[in-house]
Amino acid sequence: MRIALLSYSTKPRGGVVHTLYLAEALAAAGADVTVWSLARGGDEGFFRPVDPRVRLSLVPFPDRPGEGVGERILRSIAVLRDAFDGSQYDVVHAQDCISANAAGRCIRTVHHLDHFTTPELAACHERAIVDPYAHVCVSAAVADELLSGWGLKATVIPNGVDATRFTTAASDAPSAKARRDGWRSRLGRYVLTVGGIEPRKGSLDLLEAYARMTAAGASGRLTSAEPSSSSAAAASGLAERTTVAAGDDDRRLQLVIAGGETLFDYRSYRAAWDERAAQLGVAPVVLGPVDDVDLPALVAGAEVFAFPSVKEGFGLAPLEALAAGVPLVVSDLPVFRGIFGDAATYATGPAALAQALRDALTDRSRADLGRKVAATYTWTAAAEAHLDLYELLLRNTNQRNAQYM
Known part of the structure; x- marks a missing residue:
């Protein structure tokens, strides 16, 4: 199974930590995993070494002095979208609103829900919820918010911890x-x-x-x-x-x-x-x-x-x-x-x-x-649950495609 995990940064934020640990656990389970990310501020790698079984595809994203948050959000989406080609993967899984906006058809992990005042960021957040065809939440509390606020049912897969x-x-x-x-x-x-x-x-x-x-x-x-x-x-x-x-x-x-x-x-x-x-x-x-x-x-x-x-x-x-x-x-x-x-x-x-x-x-x-x-929270268990979900979604997609052949 060829899997692309997409993140918006190489810096040590919670969603990025999640992406790397999940990628490593998926690779250890035998999956072919590539992590795509913007490389901000001249970074040439992530904030920590990554298991060599995980492929890395980093897209340069130089800083622009004086750039506003809204401008930076739009440029982030555009740069990652231009570089990423999802057609070579069986699964495209975005981990944040920027990568979900850039990825096209994808699965989205909703780590938490926010309320933004910057218009570009608010729009990015909303599209990244309603456009993906499947959703993962890291806790039942967030899944309940997603269901009550948008009527979307997510699969709950908790984080692991090292x-x-x-x-x-x-x-x-x-x-x-x-x-x-x-x-x-x-x-x-x-x-x-x-x-x-x-x-x-x-x-x-x-x-x-x-x-x-x-x-x-x-x-x-x-x-x-x-x-x-x-x-x-x-x-x-x-x-x-x-x-x-x-x-x-x-x-x-x-x-x-x-x-x-x-x-x-x-x-x-x-x-x-x-x-x-x-x-x-x-x-x-x-x-x-x-x-x-x-x-x-x-x-x-x-x-x-x-x-x-x-x-x-x-x-x-x-x-x-x-x-x-x-x-x-x-x-x-x-x-x-x-x-x-x-x-x-x-x-x-x-x-x-x-x-x-x-x-x-x-x-x-x-x-x-x-x-x-x-x-009780392991990345091995998280990876197994993700693989089960990916296989289910792929089976459902193949069955729907077969109906129209």
Whole structure:
């Protein structure tokens, strides 16, 4: 079976991570797989090495200074469409709205559903939902949204997770310990989130929660800052005051933000986030994208992993944290409840998030359960489910074609 998987970027974003792991698992199962992607910013390969059994076809996509989001979306679609020829494949499977718009007749994985204000992006998002002839969703929660919003029934195939990579990073092996110690010597004790600073990731709420955890008055109590008149404070929706006990160790705790490579323009949100951080008197460490080889140790070295997203389709990064035995605090979304179950702590809003993070600092009772949950999601199982779907769709296509011969 000849399969083309299409992605919009070579950078380390969730959908790209999914594409590469799925491609490798499909190739390991004997499929002939080619990953097509735009190579942004002069990239000559993906953010990590790819199994040589997977063919790569990267389409150069140089940056254009001053290009707006809408223009970049349209150019992305056009460049990938001009380069891609789907006639040589049995299956064409797009992983995002850009590649679905470029691919022609295809299967589409809907990782999550968004609401965009940029007209070109909104149109791209809508076409990438209604035009594909079959749909995959990575969770039942997203499939329910697709059904209720568009009347489309999707096949649910969860992501896998490379659990061994993260359990090994958390092990007592001297090399693993040295890597974790390297991050801790640089960062101290830290709460980690992965995904960058953007509205969907709940970054302002996490910032406010971190300030509550670490700020202390003369009484040794942590009290939230007064609501600000800034746009950032308004966006975070903080009107209440909250009091939480804070010790010296909490005040030394660092908030670390990794990742954040994105196609979209979140500069105004980042400016609001920076402004609010200054008002609160906190200075989180913003690492940006972290080399793939260094990420497991960074995750395993964290005291707590925070993931307060307001919109997600799955939650691959939190599963990696569970695989490393790190306490997990996430926002209270149905999709998270369905995937993490009792392995995570759920909290929505800065006050509840601050308390949950503080409690998690001293509670590792769910570590074993977290590892078990992570181990249930494998890329081998995901690949097998995809192959079953591909074969079913091909049989149905062949049967329909035979009726008209």
